[in-house]
Amino acid sequence: MSDDTAALRPETLAVHPPRVPVTGSTPLGVPLHQGHVFSFDSADAMADAFDSPGTFVYSRLGNPTVRTLEDAVARLEGGAAALSYASGMGAINGLLLGLLSAGDHLIAQRCLYGGTYALLTDLAARRGVGVTYVSGTDPEEVRRALRPETRLLYLETIANPTTRVCDLPALIAVAAEAGVPSAVDNTFASPLLCRPIEHGADVVIHSATKYLSGHADVLGGVAVFADAGLYDRIRHYAVEQGAVTDPFAAWLTLRGLQTMPLRVERQCATAADLAGRLAAHPAVATVRHPALAGHPDHAVARRLLPRGGGGVVSFDLAGGREAGRAFVEAVRLAALTASLGDVKTLVMHPASTSHRQLDAAALDAAGIGQGTVRMSVGVEHVDDLWADLEQALARTP
Numbered sequence: 380m381s382d383d384t385a386a387l388r389p390e391t392l393a394v395h396p397p398r399v400p401v402t403g404s405t406p407l408g409v410p411l412h413q414g415h416v417f418s419f420d421s422a423d424a425m426a427d428a429f430d431s432p433g434t435f436v437y438s439r440l441g442n443p444t445v446r447t448l449e450d451a452v453a454r455l456e457g458g459a460a461a462l463s464y465a466s467g468m469g470a471i472n473g474l475l476l477g478l479l480s481a482g483d484h485l486i487a488q489r490c491l492y493g494g495t496y497a498l499l500t501d502l503a504a505r506r507g508v509g510v511t512y513v514s515g516t517d518p519e520e521v522r523r524a525l526r527p528e529t530r531l532l533y534l535e536t537i538a539n540p541t542t543r544v545c546d547l548p549a550l551i552a553v554a555a556e557a558g559v560p561s562a563v564d565n566t567f568a569s570p571l572l573c574r575p576i577e578h579g580a581d582v583v584i585h586s587a588t589k590y591l592s593g594h595a596d597v598l599g600g601v602a603v604f605a606d607a608g609l610y611d612r613i614r615h616y617a618v619e620q621g622a623v624t625d626p627f628a629a630w631l632t633l634r635g636l637q638t639m640p641l642r643v644e645r646q647c648a649t650a651a652d653l654a655g656r657l658a659a660h661p662a663v664a665t666v667r668h669p670a671l672a673g674h675p676d677h678a679v680a681r682r683l684l685p686r687g688g689g690g691v692v693s694f695d696l697a698g699g700r701e702a703g704r705a706f707v708e709a710v711r712l713a714a715l716t717a718s719l720g721d722v723k724t725l726v727m728h729p730a731s732t733s734h735r736q737l738d739a740a741a742l743d744a745a746g747i748g749q750g751t752v753r754m755s756v757g758v759e760h761v762d763d764l765w766a767d768l769e770q771a772l773a774r775t776p
Contacts, residue, residue, distance in 0.1 A: 411444055412444045413444075440618050442629070444626040444633075445463050447633060448463050448624070449601065452601045452603055455570040455636075456570050456583050459605060459607045461601050461602060461604065462610070463601050463624040463629060464623065465598065465599065465600070465625070466599060467566065467584070469622035471600070472622065473617045473620055474582060477617065478612075479531065481507040481508065482508075483509070483529075483530045484509035484529045485499075485531040486511050486512075486513055486521060486524045486531070486532045487511075487512055487533040487534075488514065488534050490535075490541050491533075492535070493539075493729070509526070512744075516545070516676070516679075525553075525559065531561070532550065532554040532560070534561065535563065535564040535565075537568050537669065539567060540691070540729045541745065542693050544674075544680045544683060544684065547579070560609070562582040562583070564585075564586075565583050565584065566584070566586045571639065571644075571686060572647070572688075582604055582605070584600070584602050587601050587624075589718065589720030590642070591635060591639065594631075595722075595723065597628050598628060599628050599632055644687070646690030647686070649758075649761045650668055650692050650754075651670035651671075651687070652761050653756060653765060653768065654667075654670065655671065657768070658671065661697075662698070662775055664694075666694045667694065669688030670687070690719075690720065691756070692754045692756060693753050693754070694752055694754070698776045699750040700750055702776050703751060704728050706726070706772065707727060709775065710767055710771045712763060712767035713726045717732060724755065725754070729747055
């Protein structure tokens with residue numbers, strides 16, 4: 380627009396505010412580019428922008444604030460590039476639907492986030508994608524599951540909600556030998572505890588809603604790609620799928636990233652402490668946290684997660700389903716809610732919420748009991764949290 384505005388009427392001036400250039404200094408914080416369209420000086424430049432990820436034309440195709448988030452998470456994970464989505468499930472859908480076709484086959488670990496399990500079930504039923512589930516602990520099990528049409532190995536660094544830890548290097552190596560790419564949901568670990576690309580993963584997925592943002596005010600997802608070629612392939616599908624991140628959500632996530640190292644360090648330490656206390660309580664039948672010596676994957680966790688076993692503790696109450704439901708209603712400081720990775724401590728009963736899609740047999744196969752409680756530890760004082768857990772345990776049947 381021309382700078383000559385003297386002849387313009389108020390109605391026009393209201394639609395075209397002046398642009399304030401920034402010269403001689405640099406904004407310390409990341410600017411929020413909330414606008415969804417970008418103008419050009421030539422038709423050719425605009426036409427070229429539609430095929431250039433580095434030029435912004437329409438926010439569904441790319442946005443400066445969103446791109447900053449993608450670059451930041453890609454750098455954290457050691458990847459070549461990243462795609463940001465409107466939710467963690469958006470990232471998972473974007474990858475699977477962009478990569479798989481009817482007749483393809485994938486291998487996934489048996490204990491997965493309930494939404495992922497539901498998506499894989501739908502892919503099998505409606506799109507003809509074969510799915511083979513494995514324990515996530517035995518490389519030979521993956522080798523036996525491979526088929527000529529296998530297109531992906533899908534794992535979680537720390538399984539939701541059982542906290543089982545995959546031996547990523549061993550399992551990914553088997554898939555790589557067969558030319559099969561691997562994707563790892565790293566939400567529970569965050570890039571601070573594990574960087575799956577360093578262990579051979581081709582794609583790393585995060586629900587940015589969780590540890591990346593950390594303050595219960597963002598919905599988002601990110602997929603990080605080790606290879607620019609795979610990024611380009613999925614990006615073409617992603618921009619047509621349209622499950623993109625809103626710039627303000629990206630801006631909030633970038634703000635959260637700055638405190639993630641402090642939050643995750645505190646959450647890991649407190650989670651390990653509370654896991655030990657819970658293990659000694661008579662109302663608790665089983666406690667699962669990778670830092671505990673009795674955890675089935677403790678040795679793998681010490682090698683794969685040297686900076687901490689994560690901020691999630693999973694435990695089974697001796698009283699079963701009713702005890703689990705009573706416990707999550709009895710806590711006062713901890714909040715009964717569906718998310719995790721927040722600065723506040725959160726609890727939930729997976730069998731009736733996040734994993735409600737699983738029938739009794741599938742729950743049992745995944746290692747989720749009727750009395751299982753998932754606790755995402757926040758940054759509160761550990762003794763205040765323990766006092767809350769004690770009073771809630773005292774009120775369970």
